[in-house]
Amino acid sequence: MAEGEKLIPINIEDEMKSAYIDYSMSVIVSRALPDVRDGLKPVHRRVLYGMHELGVRSSSSHKKSARIVGEVLGKYHPHGDTSVYDTMVRMAQEWSLRYMLIDGQGNFGSIDGDSPAAMRYTEARMRKIADEMLADIDKDTVDHQLNFDDSLEEPTVLPTKIPNLLVNGASGIAVGMATNMPPHNLSEVVDGTIAYIDNNDIEIDELIQHIKAPDFPTGGIIYGYDGVKEAFHTGRGKVVMRAKATFEEIQGRECIIVTEIPYQVNKAEMIKKTADLVNDKKIDGISTIRDESDRKGMRIVYVLKRDAIPNIVLNTLFKYTALQSSFSVNNIALVNGRPQLLNLKEIIHHFVEHRHQVVVRRTKFELKKAEDRAHILEGLIIASDNIDEVIEIIKASSNVEDARNNLIERFKLTEVQAKAIVEMRLRQLTGLEQDKLREEYDDLIKTIEDLKDILAKKERRMEIIKDELREVKDKYGDPRRSEINYAGGDLSIEDMIPDEQVVITISHAGYIKRTPLSEYKTQNRGGVGQKASSTRNEDFLEHLFVSTNHQYMLFFTQKGKCFWMRVYEIPEGSRTSKGRAIQNLINIEQDDKVKAFICTRDLKDEDYVNSHCVIMATKKGTVKKTSLEQYSRPRQNGIIAINIREDDELLEAKLTTGTSQILLGLKSGKAIRFEESKTRPMGRNAAGVRGITLANEDDEVIGMVSVNNFEDDILVVSENGYGKRSNIDDYRITNRGGKGVKTISITEKTGNLVAIKNVSDSDDLMIINKSGIAIRMSVEDLRVMGRATQGVKLINLKDKDSIAAVAKVMKDEDAVDDSELRNIEVQSEDGTALDTDKGESEK
Numbered sequence: 001m002a003e004g005e006k007l008i009p010i011n012i013e014d015e016m017k018s019a020y021i022d023y024s025m026s027v028i029v030s031r032a033l034p035d036v037r038d039g040l041k042p043v044h045r046r047v048l049y050g051m052h053e054l055g056v057r058s059s060s061s062h063k064k065s066a067r068i069v070g071e072v073l074g075k076y077h078p079h080g081d082t083s084v085y086d087t088m089v090r091m092a093q094e095w096s097l098r099y100m101l102i103d104g105q106g107n108f109g110s111i112d113g114d115s116p117a118a119m120r121y122t123e124a125r126m127r128k129i130a131d132e133m134l135a136d137i138d139k140d141t142v143d144h145q146l147n148f149d150d151s152l153e154e155p156t157v158l159p160t161k162i163p164n165l166l167v168n169g170a171s172g173i174a175v176g177m178a179t180n181m182p183p184h185n186l187s188e189v190v191d192g193t194i195a196y197i198d199n200n201d202i203e204i205d206e207l208i209q210h211i212k213a214p215d216f217p218t219g220g221i222i223y224g225y226d227g228v229k230e231a232f233h234t235g236r237g238k239v240v241m242r243a244k245a246t247f248e249e250i251q252g253r254e255c256i257i258v259t260e261i262p263y264q265v266n267k268a269e270m271i272k273k274t275a276d277l278v279n280d281k282k283i284d285g286i287s288t289i290r291d292e293s294d295r296k297g298m299r300i301v302y303v304l305k306r307d308a309i310p311n312i313v314l315n316t317l318f319k320y321t322a323l324q325s326s327f328s329v330n331n332i333a334l335v336n337g338r339p340q341l342l343n344l345k346e347i348i349h350h351f352v353e354h355r356h357q358v359v360v361r362r363t364k365f366e367l368k369k370a371e372d373r374a375h376i377l378e379g380l381i382i383a384s385d386n387i388d389e390v391i392e393i394i395k396a397s398s399n400v401e402d403a404r405n406n407l408i409e410r411f412k413l414t415e416v417q418a419k420a421i422v423e424m425r426l427r428q429l430t431g432l433e434q435d436k437l438r439e440e441y442d443d444l445i446k447t448i449e450d451l452k453d454i455l456a457k458k459e460r461r462m463e464i465i466k467d468e469l470r471e472v473k474d475k476y477g478d479p480r481r482s483e484i485n486y487a488g489g490d491l492s493i494e495d496m497i498p499d500e501q502v503v504i505t506i507s508h509a510g511y512i513k514r515t516p517l518s519e520y521k522t523q524n525r526g527g528v529g530q531k532a533s534s535t536r537n538e539d540f541l542e543h544l545f546v547s548t549n550h551q552y553m554l555f556f557t558q559k560g561k562c563f564w565m566r567v568y569e570i571p572e573g574s575r576t577s578k579g580r581a582i583q584n585l586i587n588i589e590q591d592d593k594v595k596a597f598i599c600t601r602d603l604k605d606e607d608y609v610n611s612h613c614v615i616m617a618t619k620k621g622t623v624k625k626t627s628l629e630q631y632s633r634p635r636q637n638g639i640i641a642i643n644i645r646e647d648d649e650l651l652e653a654k655l656t657t658g659t660s661q662i663l664l665g666l667k668s669g670k671a672i673r674f675e676e677s678k679t680r681p682m683g684r685n686a687a688g689v690r691g692i693t694l695a696n697e698d699d700e701v702i703g704m705v706s707v708n709n710f711e712d713d714i715l716v717v718s719e720n721g722y723g724k725r726s727n728i729d730d731y732r733i734t735n736r737g738g739k740g741v742k743t744i745s746i747t748e749k750t751g752n753l754v755a756i757k758n759v760s761d762s763d764d765l766m767i768i769n770k771s772g773i774a775i776r777m778s779v780e781d782l783r784v785m786g787r788a789t790q791g792v793k794l795i796n797l798k799d800k801d802s803i804a805a806v807a808k809v810m811k812d813e814d815a816v817d818d819s820e821l822r823n824i825e826v827q828s829e830d831g832t833a834l835d836t837d838k839g840e841s842e843k
Contacts, residue, residue, distance in 0.1 A: 024175035028339055032174035034181075036333040036340075036347060037354035038133065038158040039165030041172060043087045046076040048101065049155055051126050052134045062105045062123035069119055078148045081119070089116045092124060097168050098183035098217045099476065101130040111218070111261075111298075112268035129476050133160040139365040141358045159358040161468050162476075163189050163351045165333060166211075166344075177339055179332040182214035182231075182239060182263075187477035190469045196348045197462050204233050204345050211344065212484060213239070214327070219260035219481040220244055223324065228484075231329035232344040243323040244483070247310045247584060253287075254310050256302040256317070260481075262325045267293070270322040271300065277320055285313040311584045315636075355465045360455065367451040370444050372416075377441040379417025383424065384434045386411070390421065487569060499550045504570060505579065506543040506597060508768070508807055513579030514570045517546065542766070542807045545599045552603050554631060555586060556596040556616070558649040562641035563588065564634030567599075587637045596653035603632035613656050615676060616641065617664060617691060617704040620648040623736065624688030625679040628655070643687040654706040663705040663731065665716060665756030668695040669746035672738055673731040676706075690737040703756040712758040713784055716744050717767070717794065719802040720751035724791030725759065725782045745790040755806035763808050767795055770804045 034041050040048070050072035056063045069084045077084055090096045092104030095111045106122035109115055116122065141159040146152070169183040192210035196202055213228045221242040222228060231237030241262035248255050261267060271291055277283045285308030292299040304313055318324035331342045335350060342350070383390045393410060397403035404418040413421070427433060454460050501517040547553075549568040556562050563586040571580045582594050596616075601608050609629040616624045624642050631639070642650060654660075656676055665671045672692045679689060692701065705714065707728060714731065717723035724744065731741060744753060759765075761780040768774045775795050785791070797803075 028174045028177065029334065029337055032172035033177075033179055033332060033334050033339055034165060034170040034172070035157055036165060036335050036342065036350040038160045039163070039168060039170060039333075040158065041170070043077055043079075043083060044091065044101075045158060046072050046154065047084060047088050047091070048126065048130055048134060048158065049137075050076055051102075051124075051130075052137070056125045058103065058126050058128040058131050060125060062103070062125045065104075065106075065119035065122040065124050068124060075152055076147050076154050085116075085119045088124060095218050098215060098481075099129055099162070099167055099186060101127055101133070101168075103127045111266070113266040129162060132162055132472060132476075133158050133164065135159065135161055136358065136362050139362045141361045141365070157354070159362075161355070161472050162186070163193055163348070165351070166347055169214075170333070174339070177332055178330060180328055180330045181333070182327055182329055183216060184211055184213075185215035185478075185480050187473050188212060188215070188480070190473040190477065192344075193348050193352060193469055194466050196345065197352060197466055200349075202345070204343060207344055207348070208232055212480075214329075214482065215480050216241065216263035216327075216482045218263050218265075219483075220262050221260075221483045221485050223485050225484065225486050227326075227329075231331070235329070235331035235341045235343045235346075237329045239327040239329060241325055241327060241482075242318060242485070245314055245323070247580070250301070250303070253306070254304045254308065256304065256310055256314050258300040258302070258323065259298055261298065261300075262322065263327060265322045265325060267291070267298070267300070274302075274317065274321045283313075283316050283320055284308070285316070307590065309583050309588070309590060312587055315587060352465065355468075356461060359461050359464055363451050363454050363461075367448060367455070370448050370451065374441060374444045374448060375414070376417060376420045377437060377444065379411075379413050379420055380424065380428070380437055381441060382411050382413070382417075383407075383421040384429070384437060387429060394422065487566065499548050501546060501548050502567060504543075504545040504547055504553070504567065504599065505541050506582070507579065508542045508766070508805075510582045510594060511579040512570055512582050512585070513573035513577060514547075514567060515573060515575055519575050543597060545597075547599050550602065552600050554598040554600065554614075554653075555582065555588075555594045556598070556641055556650055556653040557588060557592045557638075558595050558644075558651075559589070559592045560640060560642040560644035560650045561588075561592065561638040562631055563594075563638045564631070595650055598653060598655045600628065600655060603628070611657065613658050613676075613681060614641070614653055615656050615662060615679065615704075615706065616653045616688070617651050617662075617701055618642070618644065618648045618688070619651050619700040620645070621664070621666075621690060621692045621694050621701050622648065622688040623662065623664070623679055623691030623704075624686060625656075625676065625681050626684055626686075627681050630684045640684055643685055645687065651701055652704040654704065656706055656708075659708075661707045661733065662691070662736075663707060663714065663756065663758075664692045664701055664740070665703045665705075665743060665753055666692060666694065666699055666740065667702050667752045667754075668699045669718075669742060669744045669753050670695065670740035671714075671716070671731060671743035671756065672736070672740035673707075673728075673733050674736040675733060678736045693737060693739045695739070702753055705756060705758045707758060709758075709760075712760050714743075715755075715757045715759045715765070715779065715782070716753055716791070717755040717803060717806045718744060718746065718750040718752060718791070719754045720749065721793055721795045721797050721803060722750040722791045723782070723794040723806075724789060725779070725784050726787045727784055728758070730787035742788050745788060747790065750790060751802060754803050757806065757808050759808060766807045767803055768805045768807070769797065769801050771798075771801045773801075 030042055032041065038045065051068055054063070054068060054071050056068060065085060065088060068088065069081050072084050073081055088102060089108050092100055092102040092108050094100055102124050103126065104122060104124050107117035108122065136159050137155060143156045144153040145156050147154050165181065166184045166189045167186050169181040171180045172178065188211045192207050195207065195210050208229070213222050221244055223240045223242045227238040227240060231239065243258045243262060244260035245256050245258045248257050261270065271289055274283070275289055278286050285305050286302050287305050288303045290301040290303070292301055302313070304310060331347065332339050333342055390407065393406045394403045397406050400422055403422050407413055407418045407421055408415065454464070502514040503517055504512065504514050506512045547567050551567045553565045553567060553570065554562055555565070565586065573579050588594065598614065600612070603609055609632050610627060612628040613625050614628055614631065641653070644650060658676060660676050661673055662676055663671060663673045682688065694700065712728060713725045714728055715723060715725045744750065746752060759779045763779040765777050765779060766774055767777065777794065
């Protein structure tokens with residue numbers, strides 16, 4: 001041991017505790033957590049301040065990144081150069097920061113995880129928005145502290161005009177705690193901050209009206225709102241993010257196109273992992289994945305196999321890949337040097353307090369400067385008023401010091417004023433210059449009064465903060481990038497989507513769309529009509545509903561499942577677009593098919609759902625009535641509507657009020673009419689009761705009619721083209737389960753029955769042959785005849801062709817005018833959406 005040294009025995013446990021606490025506090029306060037006021041960690045603050053001091057501002061030219069890193073390392077941040085350069089790079093990446101603070105030139109990496117070029121190759125400068133974060137830093141607006149070697153001073157916080165913590169978010173892992181704050185939209189944050197300034201007691205739910213949700217730089221969709229709400233209220237929550245995906249048909253193949261991915265997802269890694277899952281057969285239905293992203297934007301193409309259903313594949317991708325990921329919000333920031341969990345209102349409160357402090361300090365600085373200048377001007381004005389005497393005093397003085405003292409003595413001036421007079425230039429003796437002095441002095445006096453008024457009144461200071469925020473919004477505000485899908489959560493979307501009337505059209509081939517009713521109403525009555533829809537070859541509009549956005553669509557499949565969709569979730573299309581295939585919108589099995597549609601009012605309205613029923617019929621003659629209430633709790637993969645036996649399938653489903661009559665038609669030419677009340681309501685899992693007895697094993701039900709309007713006629717059509725229209729009263733009411741009465745004489749010439757519909761003179765029929773030919777005819781051309789007759793030949797069939805299906809369509813598909821829709825609206829006001837009288841939902 002060297003001379004003069006001594007050993008001090010200490011307890012290792014105590015030393016470890018104190019050393020670790022010191023280390024953890026250092027990490028928490030000086031490295032990993034952002035300050036609530038400017039939203040920056042020390043390294044970010046030092047980079048921006050270093051660039052500011054170096055003069056690399058938005059108005060200057062770019063400088064080598066290595067030069068900037070060297071400046072920051074040497075003066076403020078004595079750590080590895082990588083930490084500084086990585087920080088700088090992140091602030092220049094558009095996929096990392098919602099509002100970039102640095103303008104980079106060169107290779108700054110990519111969303112695929114590529115590394116940036118070395119700092120000797122890249123260049124950078126500050127962006128205009130970063131200038132706003134350092135505005136007024138030279139006006140004593142913030143405290144400074146000594147740097148690591150006590151040779152320079154650095155700011156403890158920036159006097160930012162930007163609410164940066166909310167706008168750009170932050171993430172960091174400290175010791176024993178971490179922070180993960182999402183970015184938000186600047187325009188929304190400014191609106192929310194102004195709302196808080198106007199009312200300090202504002203509730204968080206009111207703030208949410210302005211700041212709706214996080215807004216990620218990579219866009220995407222925020223799926224569900226509960227996590228967002230929780231994060232705003234408590235400072236913690238889980239925000240589910242989804243990629244933005246659309247379906248396209250490319251070279252005859254259905255493709256999923258992804259144009260935006262969740263925040264902080266590495267695109268290349270995501271594609272590689274998806275490819276591995278496809279190869280391992282964990283994801284079915286994808287044949288190839290292509291990354292077609294370029295400088296214009298992102299485009300990932302998932303080419304599907306021919307038998308794949310896009311909607312199911314997309315949901316599988318959401319489930320197994322990073323196309324859906326979550327952002328765990330944890331709003332921990334430093335408040336007065338201590339870590340604190342903050343909700344939305346608290347973050348805004350601390351920012352406003354900081355801005356208030358900055359405005360007060362700036363105003364005091366400007367006031368002192370103005371008062372000092374006014375003091376000097378007072379002296380100069382005295383001198384110019386007595387210029388001859390002043391000159392004489394100066395000339396008579398032996399040196400400058402003497403002259404100053406003599407002036408102070410003669411005119412009762414201060415040291416500062418006397419110095420200014422002695423240093424006065426001769427040109428200031430001109431009349432014009434003297435006028436300028438007085439003018440400047442008068443202006444300064446007004447400024448001083450104004451600044452003192454600002455310091456005296458808090459309202460004025462708050463108004464200044466609001467004006468500066470509005471200016472920031474005008475300069476840098478932009479639209480949201482991340483969409484919000486409220487329907488993904490339990491939040492009521494009614495407040496978010498206008499409940500306007502829409503027309504829902506479904507084509508024979510199963511293409512669906514909704515169109516605002518106003519689009520159909522642009523023509524005057526008596527116009528020539530408008531083209532209603534462009535459908536595929538041999539396709540036509542079969543169903544038309546008038547509904548509102550908040551209503552519900554129920555889809556029933558032949559396997560007896562019911563799928564549920566809000567009307568606003570149906571893709572919107574113009575009057576002439578063909579719409580989207582229904583199987584792409586719901587998770588229907590590949591070998592299943594949608595057979596019936598029902599449009600209903602609010603399924604959360606207890607009176608409504610308890611007073612309406614769904615009545616179903618299967619091919620084997622079973623009927624089942626279930627209260628609509630049973631369908632008010634949907635599931636993603638559908639719910640069981642009826643228990644279908646193996647050799648059976650669901651044929652029809654209608655919405656009724658419990659007072660209608662049911663008509664079932666058989667292939668063998670029989671029909672039965674019975675009161676709906678004869679069928680008791682059953683649970684969803686029940687199989688139903690017998691509605692009609694089949695004539696033999698090969699017989700089957702071909703259609704069901706729910707009769708409410710007894711002025712309608714019943715139309716039946718046989719497969720060889722015979723058909724007839726009979727009065728509904730020809731079918732006597734019997735008990736359900738019987739064999740029925742003859743509805744058409746079935747012979748070899750007529751063939752089996754294929755359709756039964758209720759019709760009126762205002763309907764058209766579309767008859768589709770097995771050969772693919774579709775023929776349209778008007779119902780009013782068919783005369784009403786007796787029930788037991790053979791009917792008349794409706795169409796002539798060639799060779800062995802026969803009728804495949806009969807559909808009732810709008811009177812003129814190419815002339816859907818407002819009067820026709822107005823008529824439909826009247827009928828749909830009771831919420832049964834035309835599923836009663838005017839023949840099912842098709843009218």
